[in-house]
Amino acid sequence: MAPIFEFLIALLLVFLLLSTIVSSLTEFYSSRIGKNARAVLLYQALLKVFNDRHNRNYTDDLYRHPLIENSKPDENKLPAYLEASVVARTLTDVFVREARKLSVTYTSAGRPQIHEPDIAPTEAFQLFRQAVGSMHTSEVKKLLQSFLNASNNLDELRIQIESWYNAYMDRVSGWYKRKLRRHLLVTSVVVVVFLNADLFRISTALWHDEKLREPLLQQAVQISGDSTWIQQQQGLSLEQRKLRADSLYQSLKLSGLPIGWVSELPVAQQQELKKKIVPKGSVWAKIRYQVACVRELIRLNYHRYFSLSTLLGWFLMAFAVHLGAPFWFEALNKVVNLRGAGAKPLPNPSPAR
Amino acid sequence: MINAHAHIFNVKCAPDRFYGFPVARFFSHVPGAARRLARWLRVINPFSNQDMLERYAKMIEVGAEKTQRNIFVQLLEYYQAYPNAKIVALTLDMDYMGAGTAVNNYVTQLNEVADLKAQFPDQLIAFFCVDPRRPNVLALLKEYVEHRGFTGIKLYPALGFFPFDQALLPVYEYAIGKNLPILTHCDIGGIYYRGPLSGEHLAPASLNPHVPRRNFVPHAEAKRNKFKDFFSDPRNFEDVLTLPQFAELKICLAHYGGSEMIEGKARTLTNHNWYQSIRQMMQTYSQVYTDLSYTLHHTHDAVRVPVVNDIRHPQLRNKILFGTDYYMTVREKDEPTLVEDFKNKYGLTAAEFDHISITNNRAFLTTRFYQP
Numbered sequence: 001m002a003p004i005f006e007f008l009i010a011l012l013l014v015f016l017l018l019s020t021i022v023s024s025l026t027e028f029y030s031s032r033i034g035k036n037a038r039a040v041l042l043y044q045a046l047l048k049v050f051n052d053r054h055n056r057n058y059t060d061d062l063y064r065h066p067l068i069e070n071s072k073p074d075e076n077k078l079p080a081y082l083e084a085s086v087v088a089r090t091l092t093d094v095f096v097r098e099a100r101k102l103s104v105t106y107t108s109a110g111r112p113q114i115h116e117p118d119i120a121p122t123e124a125f126q127l128f129r130q131a132v133g134s135m136h137t138s139e140v141k142k143l144l145q146s147f148l149n150a151s152n153n154l155d156e157l158r159i160q161i162e163s164w165y166n167a168y169m170d171r172v173s174g175w176y177k178r179k180l181r182r183h184l185l186v187t188s189v190v191v192v193v194f195l196n197a198d199l200f201r202i203s204t205a206l207w208h209d210e211k212l213r214e215p216l217l218q219q220a221v222q223i224s225g226d227s228t229w230i231q232q233q234q235g236l237s238l239e240q241r242k243l244r245a246d247s248l249y250q251s252l253k254l255s256g257l258p259i260g261w262v263s264e265l266p267v268a269q270q271q272e273l274k275k276k277i278v279p280k281g282s283v284w285a286k287i288r289y290q291v292a293c294v295r296e297l298i299r300l301n302y303h304r305y306f307s308l309s310t311l312l313g314w315f316l317m318a319f320a321v322h323l324g325a326p327f328w329f330e331a332l333n334k335v336v337n338l339r340g341a342g343a344k345p346l347p348n349p350s351p352a353r
Numbered sequence: 354m355i356n357a358h359a360h361i362f363n364v365k366c367a368p369d370r371f372y373g374f375p376v377a378r379f380f381s382h383v384p385g386a387a388r389r390l391a392r393w394l395r396v397i398n399p400f401s402n403q404d405m406l407e408r409y410a411k412m413i414e415v416g417a418e419k420t421q422r423n424i425f426v427q428l429l430e431y432y433q434a435y436p437n438a439k440i441v442a443l444t445l446d447m448d449y450m451g452a453g454t455a456v457n458n459y460v461t462q463l464n465e466v467a468d469l470k471a472q473f474p475d476q477l478i479a480f481f482c483v484d485p486r487r488p489n490v491l492a493l494l495k496e497y498v499e500h501r502g503f504t505g506i507k508l509y510p511a512l513g514f515f516p517f518d519q520a521l522l523p524v525y526e527y528a529i530g531k532n533l534p535i536l537t538h539c540d541i542g543g544i545y546y547r548g549p550l551s552g553e554h555l556a557p558a559s560l561n562p563h564v565p566r567r568n569f570v571p572h573a574e575a576k577r578n579k580f581k582d583f584f585s586d587p588r589n590f591e592d593v594l595t596l597p598q599f600a601e602l603k604i605c606l607a608h609y610g611g612s613e614m615i616e617g618k619a620r621t622l623t624n625h626n627w628y629q630s631i632r633q634m635m636q637t638y639s640q641v642y643t644d645l646s647y648t649l650h651h652t653h654d655a656v657r658v659p660v661v662n663d664i665r666h667p668q669l670r671n672k673i674l675f676g677t678d679y680y681m682t683v684r685e686k687d688e689p690t691l692v693e694d695f696k697n698k699y700g701l702t703a704a705e706f707d708h709i710s711i712t713n714n715r716a717f718l719t720t721r722f723y724q725p
Contacts (some may be wrong), residue, residue, distance in 0.1 A: 056464060059360075061464070063466070064422075076419060104470065104474065110720075110723045111475075
């Protein structure tokens, strides 16, 4: 195989493994707080439309309405999803009640009495129109008028609101995906810096060292031959994802690639730091050990770690990694097939993953 | 018992720079952020449940409640031991304080409190905050008093206006017509106007035709947190009360001027003691009151002794109201402790406590149409 192909396949494999680690972490994050993030984004999206500075914040009315209030998972959480029919029903009810508010009067003894408005279903549409008509001119008023202009009764009005809401939610989903991609990029940067995975150093090592490429090539061929590799990843539970991320990290470390901080420190200094910190054995001690190694490395070779080349190497690696495991899996498959031999049969076909 | 001074607005009602820096927006746009910050503040010192961070964390946490209803219900639970407890919820119009915009503007805040009044007609006494800079404020006030169950007026001059503002004239006329109580912030602490000072701030005209324009121009360069004392000075109300038609206007100059004024430690730009002014005004005008909100958390002698003496003073005993200033006080003490400490450490008899918390509050809060 031409060295250029060997180099390219090994590099693509590094991208794939790192992006799989990042995907696992992002999935872990999404499952823990992602649902809340979706709920916040939905709230913010509705706030963007219904927070009317010329009148009032109707999002507040929507979220306080029992139809939506009761769909909250608990008192302090927001609903992650709202069905179009629920939003349409709530919005019409908020404005119908706006036209005929409940009122407070007082008895001769000065006791307050509450008067609930009696609203017949037949007059609801007219009341909605009346409430919108009495609003100060605003974007919300224009939006509501556009619904009114296309409807002749309350049912048609609700259909108008539902179709608008569904279209709007499609856009919100797009925002959510973009937000997730930003999270993916941030996670990629964190992982790449944490692993000290500098694209330039890894590329240089792979280009010059045939022995380094050899085991990676075997692994790449193995992975590319397994069309279910990505699907397997998606079907894993959180715990399995964590284990997989850990095993991929170990395989990267064992491959001899210039990845990680500790390995760069001279052995004598590693031993010295280990004696000081690791015997305590806790997770915190391990983290402190890593931090101490980084500090020692920076102390020994400050300029290298803060050089433009390293920063650029980290950034390019992070950018590549954030493109995602499916992207790099496809790219790896294409390049492996491109070299002309397809997936080469392995001497030992037992699954190594 | 009646708590004549409490707040239930949440962070969504507070403008962007309510705290002086744009943190309110973050808290209100990211639900749960304040709660998380509060938790982190606790993590910094997890070994004490009474340290300063813990107490600020509690206050942030109350303000971060999703709705005003949650804050009110929580407060009501603290008063379970008192049958028929009533709470005065003071709304706050912060739309003109020059600190940016709030997620929920003032009308949204009012609407939520009006809905709450309908749910708790006997427990909640709603006060409408008047800012004379709001267009058509009288019409809005009338709507909320005549149809939505509000029975009092709140003024917060430190947010950038004078109580003798000419635009307040119809409001005072309306208040006297309905015998509505007016409660005004009167302490050097608290939030304040953060916008630029205009000509009307520096040389304001009074609604009282016999009072010439004041001149604050020499203080134009003063910091806003000092200049605000000109807005809050209790003597400003003398412009109103000396007009014959407003001699019977019911005004509560809240906080008794503040604990620092009672101790004689406070320094304003005029070095005037507000506590003494309030005492004197309560003796001069038949319908001027004060409340002990916030100030009551101080239980040391320098504050306690003069306050207790005033509660027993024949000319002042009917003019002092009980209120706590929840949830601003959460950074000092939790509500039940605050009330119990006040009752025990001030050495008031049950009759004296009932007098300020029931009799006086009832007299102040009774209007032409409402009896608490």
